[in-house]
Amino acid sequence: MWTTEPSLNQKHLTCPFCGLACDDLSITPGDRGIESLDPKCDKAKQGFRLALQAVSRGPRSNGAPVSMEVALQQSVQLLKSARAPLFAGLATDVNGMRATLELADRCGGVLDHLNGDAMFRNIRVVQDNGWVACTLSEARNRADLILIIGTQCFDRFPRFVDRVLLPRESLFSPKAGRHLVMLGPWQNNRLPATLKDYAPITLHAHPSQWADVAGMLRARLGNRPVDSGRLGGQLAEGVEELARLLREAKYSVITWSAAELTFPHAELVIERWAALARDLNQTTRSSVLPLAGNQGDITSNQVCTWQTGYPLRTSLQYGYPVHDSRLFRYQDLIENNTADLLIWISSLDPEAKPPACDLPTIVFGHPGMELGQEVEVFLPVGVPGVDHTGHGYRSDTVCTLPLGQLIERGLPSAATLLRTLLDRLGD
Amino acid sequence: MLIKLSGGTVYDPANGIDGRVMDLFIRDQHLVEPPADNEPIDQHYPLEGKVVMAGAIDLHTHIGGGKVNIARTLLPEQQPAYSRPRAGRMRSGSGGIAPSTHATGYRYAEMGYTTCFEPALLPVNARQAHMEMADTPLLDTGGYALLGNDEFLLQLIAEGAEQQTINDYVAWTLRASQCIGVKVVNPGGISAFKFNQRALDVDDVHPHYPISPRDILRTLSRALHQLGVPHPLHVHASNLGVPGNYLSTLATMDAAEGLPIHLTHIQFHSYGTEGDRKFSSCAAQIAEAVNRQANISIDVGQIMFGQTVTVSGDTMRQYANHGHAHPRKWLCMDIECEAGCGVVPFRYRDRNFVNALQWAIGLELFLLVDDPWRVFLTTDHPNGAPFTSYPHLIRLLMDRSFRNDMLARIHPDAGASSHLASLDREYSLNEIAIMTRAAPARLLGMTDYGHLAPGAVADLVVYHREGNPEQMFERPMLVFKRGEVVAREGAICASVNGSTHVVRPEYDQGIETRLAEWFARYHSMSLRNFGISDDEMADGIGSPVVIHPCASTSHP
Amino acid sequence: MSPFVPQRLASMRPRQIAAITLHQGNRTLPAGELFDVTGSPGGRIVIQSDSELLDNIGMGMADGELMVEGQAGGYLGRGMSGGFLQVAGATGIFAGSAMSGGRILIEGNAGDLLGGAAAGERQGMRGGFLHVRGSAGDRAGDRQRRGIIVVEGNAGDYAASRMVAGTLIILGQAGHQCGLDMRRGSLILNSKPKSLPATFNVSGGHQLTFLTLLNQYLESHSAPWAFPGNSRIRRWVGDLACDGRGEILIQA
């Protein structure tokens, strides 16, 4: 690992706790970890606080403390006898994922991320159709219309407003001329305080209506004869207004967080929004900006894609990669007894625990992770960007941010432990 | 470890050796002078009747960075066509047209390639590109940083900034992104597309900045020259794929004003508008211009028939071509006010007039450019074809009757409108060695690579001498990477990791003040996280840097 | 357990089929250890298997008859081009995907994406006859390009999603958002579905001559008629979110 000076008093920390990967944070340490964080971000503060306050209880075997040596030996035994190991969670950094893939290749494992359901809502759209997309800086500097689908982006990506939607400065699209259109069940939700003064256009629509809204917009912009009135009075008027704004915008951006689209086959709805942006490019410019990257999902997916040729939900059981986003969902593999060993890697969030199940389990966990149900082996690992350096991908899949080390408390990285296991497994 | 290779027929054009039977010695990682008579030889390879060359160098192949991963994501149904099983410590992989990283490294090495360059490395995406290449075993790698559509540079040029300021920025970019060269793709055009402009010829004015592609080309080629960067500006010219674009290509050559310039995948830029279908070959005009101007080098970007995927920074042209996508899906991305990326799968058909003529145009260019030191063997992997088609391409160049057999199979009108049948030239082994080894090393300033003199890095290949060059180049007998045998008879037997090749011209660090302000105001990451340190390259990314010298800086 | 990918399974001897290597986790074992195979080559091959995890049965099948006594996993008859494949029980996802000819009869229920397009594929079922006596899951006929699917029971949501062309007949109750992003093709329903996208328009009541032909075709394949007699149907056109040249025919 390359090193950075472990220090909390850094001016520009990179935050690994959400897909925006903000790298302008500074911590004011206090008696109990963090006094304050600047700029303000509840999510980053919580992530750093939990990481810094965590007191590792060391390696455990079936709940009992054991030496690292014993824990590693047991892990090797479990891996050697496994016929169908499942590598899941995968909330780690680039090198953690590289080591995971090498181990999975060696053992014949299947790979899935704990955010797999959300992630594949987007990936399936790319696999089936492709899309026209942009990155955070493009949206920030160029978008004169941003359509935000859903109400939860602001909780999942707290600084989306000041970093992208309403930045202090923008190269080509000053704040004054920007249209923000917010589609979602806003009637039952409160707009984020940061947006109140700006008075964005809100379209009140339940998630079950989002497909129809997108379809209606595509039909209207394609001059096909549809009756927007079928959406209901207020929403119909809003859709007509939005169609006009989209047609007139120089560069529109459509954004969502796939984690919010929790209904089955939500990829069909996303496909419609992506198709709308694609259609718009016939006459103007438009892009999608899907928000993701939490729990390192983009990170592990990117590494898996270049190393296997496929995204996650890929199996290496047959000696070569086979991908199937529906058959290799980790929850299903556990439920239908297709896996016989769970290797759960989760180093960013103590609450991202392995699912309760009867499978023998090895956990490479956040040092603060407390399991309700004890597992065969628990190996505490460092938090990337806190305990060790690393790399994390941002939401837009292009930027890999270097993560620095803040403290030294002797916690190994997931990559280090996984590579140790690899060496011990032999050929 | 001292290795003796005896009796092989050596082709080492960098040292004027054209098929001489001689002994070579490798000590550890380098070629060395013959040892003293009494020194014991650890390994001896008798190579009588075999052909020995330096390891091959591909100076333009898309093997790293976001767009390849996007291609992999876009085409899950294409990937099973080539599955590579895990074998011992050798990793499994997949993908024929957008192979996984390990499969890429293994397959290249099996063909005798030991060094490859990613030609379109977005500085903001540099970490990913280097990570992917670090995971591409057996190859030394490097990248050309994309400039010329980044809003910072366009603004500098538009403001009339001093050349020195430009030079500082270019040098900083090379340093920050750990690159060996600079590439410009559709100068200004990717940016213009973001402003909804759909075409930008060499002398058109950008929709936002009062500058033209010519200004960008002149400024960047001058910067590289003045910085002493060995590799000249690597140019993907304006109007890729547009009939009649040979005029843009000639104008692009002209814009360098006599300074060195490399025009890449020039096959896609050599089109006229003659004939019933308003699509014709202008290979002769382009080759004539290249032959006349010694400052120009090219690589061809040969197409081969079959399924592939086009990956390019040129969103303007990729968007324009999306109607040709096969299968019908595609992706474009505007990236960080810096560049873009477009991925459009494509199937070239020999019975399609345009595709067939594209194939002929590429071969015409190979055969009409006289100096093998200035024309390079590429398919612009995977844009024209996957790199795995190189042995077939070499046969097309070396074997005229084979070439004519292939010509007879393509769309008859395309065959008839091409001069290919009348071109008798057959490349010699020495010329192949020039265009795939000696010349790329020289054009990149890699003094210890691409040749076999004592002191050179011991990347070398031993071939069986077959009647059929395709078989010969497909399955070399032995491939050495840094003195270690990594492939035998076309199969990998050991895996070593490569390094990243960079240049590092000096610059006034004052530019970073201005950049820091720009980043703080407009960018979504901070300047300090943009650049990659040598330690990060070696330990975090996994590919240590090898720094090649620049010429002593000349000032304007 | 997957994949079970023998080529031309129906033309093999039972002993050969039993010797096919299957993957179970990261190991392999002969098919005969997992289930019984009887029958004769050229005649009807019978596999006795009751695993819902045995995928790709009959993949690439081009002729002959194959009967599964029990249930089957995903991708049943994937890429099948001819012959007859019958399953006594239920099947998993993607039954008949990329099928271009032949006949599949599923006596039990089928999973999601019946005749649908697998990851990245631009087309689902491309021809042939796919008959489910039970119910189908969501997205039956996703990206279907040609051929006929009959579901005698109910169908889940998004039936005929992204349909390119072809015919999907649902005799039971169809779910929500039928025909979403349908470009062309026919979705034929015996009763009103739970919902349609707002971008479908009514084109009124019609008597369509081609339905008689369809009925005759179904009868010749031992499937029930789409509609009794020459009934009057209500026609919806869409999906106008995209091409809009598809139709949903509902018995009036």
Add this chain to the structure above:
Amino acid sequence: MIINGVEIEDTFAEAFGMSATRLIITAINERWARIAGETMTGFATSVIGCGVEGGIESILNEADTPDGRPGVSVLLFGMSGSVLGKQLEARAGQCVLTCPTTALFSGMTDGEPLPLGKNLRYFGDGYQISKQLGDQRYWRIPVMDGEFLCQEHTTRKPAVGGGNFLVLAATQAQALTACEQAIAAIARLPGVITPFPGGIVRSGSKVGSKYKALMASTNEAYCPTLRGLVRTQLSQDTGAVLEIVINGIAEEEVGWAMRTGIQAVCELGSAQGIQRISAGNYGGKLGRYHFHLRKLLA
């Protein structure tokens, strides 16, 4: 040979190889199916001036049509496959597509494919719908009364055109009555049509003319008013001659139809003024098929 007082001349009808297709037109009722069939085969008496020769082969009831509606079966004959194809496209487009309630199907399964809906579909201007049922493809073309359903292809196969016989009678009325009897009998037969008006032709022709522009001209040897002026084939008491021309999908069908027709004429016999049955030929050099009258009736 003399049957019922009618002389069967020892001669033969000379017929030609043609290319034929069978179509089935259905409609809401027989009336409209028949109208479509008649319109499609109107102006289809002779390839000399009409491109093709055609007629309604039979009336079909509900049980015998692809879509279970009343229909007609139509035969069209052309001198070549390409002419037949062009005429078929024009006639299907102008006469069936346009006719209320109709649908159009192939009536044969063997032979070379001949485009039907394949070309007509473009009338749908992009709104046409293709349906494949088994190995057959159909087009549904939106029209103002609903949909015009049309099979993608019919087939064509070698057939026989120009089977014929001449009825020589004492008066015009007697010749006509006899021919009507013959046509009624032939109409019940499968595989044949009689393309001329009402099945009967009065303008028997010979090859050539004194006028350079004409390929054929009146058969003066059988024109009663030219008796005395030209070398006639008619006896003094022959008042009129009418001809029945028969096209069929095979040689046997044509022969059987000729026999059936001649027998119907002979039933009337000399008592009804019928004198003689002859046939048209060109000396046996032009047509592949020779139907000897006496052999047919033996």
